[in-house]
Amino acid sequence: MNKAICILGMHRSGTSLMANVIHLMDVYLGEESALLNARSDNPEGFWELAEVVDLQEQILSTLRSDWNTPSPLSDQWWLLPQMTPYKIQLRNIIVKHFNNSNLWAWKDPRTCLLLPLWQEVLSGLGVEVKYLFMFRNPIDVAKSLGRRDAFPESQSFGLWLKYNLFALHYSARKDRYFVDYDTFMSGWEGIIHELIAWLGTNGNGDMEVLQNKLSSVIKPSLHRNRTNMKQQRQSLPVLVLDLYESLQAVAQNQVLSRSEKFITQIQKEIDQFVQLSSMLAKKSYLRMQLYWMDDNQLYSEKFSDYVTVKADNEYFEYEIKLPTSVKGVLRLDPSCQPARFEVEYIKIYQTSENGKWQLVSECSGENSFKGIVNLENIQIIDREGRLTFFSLNDDPQIYLDIIPEVYYECQFKIAVKLRCEPISNGMMDYLDQSKISLAEEIRAEITSMASEIARIFESKLEEKSAVYLQAQCEQFDIFFQECNRIYAQLEVIQKKQEKLIDSGAQNYDHLHHQFQALQQQFEENPLKHIYKAMGGKWKK
Structure with a gap:
């Protein structure tokens, strides 16, 4: 467990692809059974340990934040007393999964925001860390988030800036290697040799065999939203454009990332970002997550999917597709933070022979929300007509027994129509x-x-x-x-x-x-x- 690779990068920036690439170079990322399952927005897999994702979401929630909050965390948050139990949990996860691995890696974009906690724990374990930094042009990241999460462009630019700035700041003066996603996708063959040398692995020995394997995972279909940045640069906010151009420069000349000029520049940009963030409105997005039972009738990150919910108190229908043959009670976590909700209905659809979705079950005011078998961390206000409630913390849970047994072998999707608004920190x-x-x-x-x-x-x-x-x-x-x-x-x-x-x-x-x-x-x-x-x- 003496060497680790930390894959840094904003969401939708190619970090999953890079994790797959170094996996083919003999870098261990954990047992497949412990990794998150592939989903529709990432069909090749996330290469993320489910336990790490779950823990980092808990940490952000404790800090009154989330992955999609553009504003920064509080200063020196990792020194707060509330972080002590999370450090113990993180240490246990690392020992559990990587204790017998000489060269291993982890990947979760949230690490960009929580890196100091990792650094403290890994230092205590005597682990040497290298940082593999993936970045992608901000316009394509914004397009991808807009398609998946319906984020406005300004929200996505703010997130891109936050993730990259703090990842750069926390990893300053460390051993880093920068990869431009767009450059990698258009000519990865020229980068592989340098990357192998930096990793210190033989890349499975036979370079021809390795390149054949890489060709099977580095697919042109993964390179969507290819924006002509020469034509679109002027549409970017100044801070975003400046940082993107700096990242491009260090990817072309890795030595620049170790210069005091570059490190000082990043510090100045972080100071500007923090000042601007203090004047911005709070986030208006939450995450609704659906869990289904595994073979042991337990719920976990690995057997779940989520959708981003717009917390603007306007009704909208959200859909999540389930894998084939899901059975038993579903667990719906409507939010990742305290909030007020009004639910109009929860519906289950199955695919029919003609490929269309057919309604098979409904939970609404018309049947007094029959099908809700249990509630956790939720305070009901009203269930006449609509289900109105407060989520009391960052882990509200609604248990739903609404999949008829006769349909257990079918493909399902759940549709939830609701509106919500977060509860303020003061409240x-x-x-x-x-x-x-x-x-x-x-x-x-x-x-x-x-x-x-x-x-x-x-x-x-x-x-x-x-x-x-x-x-x-x-x-x-x-x-x-x-x-x-x-x-x-x-x-x-x-x-x-x-x-x-x-x-x-x-x-x-x-x-x-x-x-x-x-x-x-x-x-x-x-x-x-x-x-x-x-x-x-x-x-x-």
Whole structure:
């Protein structure tokens, strides 16, 4: 595990292709079963470890961000206390997948934003890292994102600038190799020898065999949206054009990337970007992800797909295609951050013999949203006509049992019509503080109740005499009336908890179960039967 290759690059910039290329050069990227499955927007595969993608999404969510947020992360975010458990998780993932590999690589565009965390963990493991930097002209990246995610051009340019700037900044003065995607696709044969030398691998030994393999994966069909940049340069924002031209220069002369002039230039451009970002509006896009069960009836990134949702409070229908033979309960995560939603319907279609989509199941207000079997991290506001709810954190989950068994062998797609808007950070801070205050209040009150019950219970068990029990019938009657009073208070607290959107109910549940266990002990204790035999009225 002593050497690693970090593949850096903005989304839709050829990083998946480059991962496949170095895989053919004997660089290990993980077991195939651990990688994300290919999808319609990347049919040749992502070459991304599902666990890495999931972890990096969690980190961005904790930082109140996402992959498609143009604004930068907070300064020195990796030093925050919240990052400590993520560093431990990342270390475990690296050891689990690459402990026996001398030369390995990982690829996920989000690494451009989260590189300092990787650098700290890998340094602790004694891993030497090289950085393979892929970039693509920003106009073609914007076209690709527009087609896949319906992003406006300005949003895509902002993302292109952010990813490339911070990847350059975090990897400054490191061992880097730059590849221009457009140049690579038009003449990769001239780059391969230099790349092999930089990687320090023999490229499977036989160059002719390697080139034949590379020819099978570097396909002209992957080079879509080929813009004539000489004609379109002036349509780019100045900051974007300046950075693109700088990247082109270092790809032609790798030595330039190590010059202090280039490093200083990138720092200045980052400072400008951060200043401009502070004046821009917050993001208006969320991600809705659909999971289906694997063979072990579990949900994971590998068995999922997603679609970008425009968070502008306007209704729109979003579609996700499912693989053939999906069965069982689906899990729909409507958002990757706290937000307010209104869902008009959720529909399942299957392909018919004539190739058209045919409706087979529907979950809507007309059937009271029948088919929703469970909700997690969601607070329902209304389900009359439309399903209106808040997602309370970055992991809301809707479980859907809407695929009829008779259609299990068919090809499906799900269609969801909804509108949404994100909850502001200020509102979330207020709700978080409300949860903390309420949790402390509940914990103190119920702990006191449980202690009181335990004390009374223990004092009664110390008395063995049936005569004493008879004499104390009235005391017992009062005691169990008190139990009923306490239980009624618990119910009041529980209703208060629900109204205040308390997603931290675990403490409450634990103490509530303690109370129920004590009641059960009274029910099962032989003293109860003596008490009843003497004419006492046992009150539950």
